[in-house]
Amino acid sequence: xxxxxxxxxxxxxxxxxxxxxxxxxxxxxxxxxxxxxxxxxxxxxxxxxxxxxxxxxxxxxxxxxxxxxxxxxxxxxxxxxxxxxxxxxxxxxxxxxxxxxxxxxxxxxxxxxxxxxxxxxxxxxxxxxxxxxxxxxxxxxxxxxxxxxxxxxxxxxxxxxxxxxxxxxxxxxxxxxxxxxxxxxxxxxxxxxxxxxx
Amino acid sequence: xxxxxxxxxxxxxxxxxxxxxxxxxxxxxxxxxxxxxxxxxxxxxxxxxxxxxxxxxxxxxxxxxxxxxx
Numbered sequence: 691x692x693x694x695x696x697x698x699x700x701x702x703x704x705x706x707x708x709x710x711x712x713x714x715x716x717x718x719x720x721x722x723x724x725x726x727x728x729x730x731x732x733x734x735x736x737x738x739x740x741x742x743x744x745x746x747x748x749x750x751x752x753x754x755x756x757x758x759x760x761x762x763x764x765x766x767x768x769x770x771x772x773x774x775x776x777x778x779x780x781x782x783x784x785x786x787x788x789x790x791x792x793x794x795x796x797x798x799x800x801x802x803x804x805x806x807x808x809x810x811x812x813x814x815x816x817x818x819x820x821x822x823x824x825x826x827x828x829x830x831x832x833x834x835x836x837x838x839x840x841x842x843x844x845x846x847x848x849x850x851x852x853x854x855x856x857x858x859x860x861x862x863x864x865x866x867x868x869x870x871x872x873x874x875x876x877x878x879x880x881x882x883x884x885x886x887x888x
Numbered sequence: 889x890x891x892x893x894x895x896x897x898x899x900x901x902x903x904x905x906x907x908x909x910x911x912x913x914x915x916x917x918x919x920x921x922x923x924x925x926x927x928x929x930x931x932x933x934x935x936x937x938x939x940x941x942x943x944x945x946x947x948x949x950x951x952x953x954x955x956x957x958x
Contacts, residue, residue: 763934765927786927798915841920
């Protein structure tokens, strides 16, 4: 595992704070992340249901400890951002088997983002007062850099949960190619080589 | 990034031609293409070990064929 400096915005003070981007987390770090996040997710879920909230976070069932088992294969890589001594966001990518859909790079490899989640205390779906801003953006930027490192020219693709599509288009400059009938009708988004931000 | 080790690979002319053709098609260098192939091979092998079958499907006819992997 290697790491590099990055930054997030502390939404309480409005100041930029130092963070660390880890580019290859092992299974134990993912399990540690789930141990930290899961009780907070569950408490939030309980509160949402008790208060009669109609719309629940669409990724409420995600479990990074289970994903950790998949992470053993070469095809998978998990990156994470740590700040204030805790994991603030996690992203699992697949480095093979996914091809670009946008011309002119159609059928060339992409780094495919399988899962991306910010810690529940940073997510507006779980709390009205998030702690840090910028976790998702930093992780997608890291995916683009990884795509360059792998020789994929910055191409990144992902299927988004409907609640998150706007973030990927407006926050990350990705192109929404519409819902994919071959993948639960979820919207597919791609960042082509020429437009990916390094 | 993880430290990398170097190896020498001996290929026939035909194999090298196929490798170069795929590199041009996928816009990858030889190392990147072979690393991708290794990851994919390991992924498929893990799925087969887990009892899954891998199929290819003709989009036009919907005809499926099982992919045999060594």
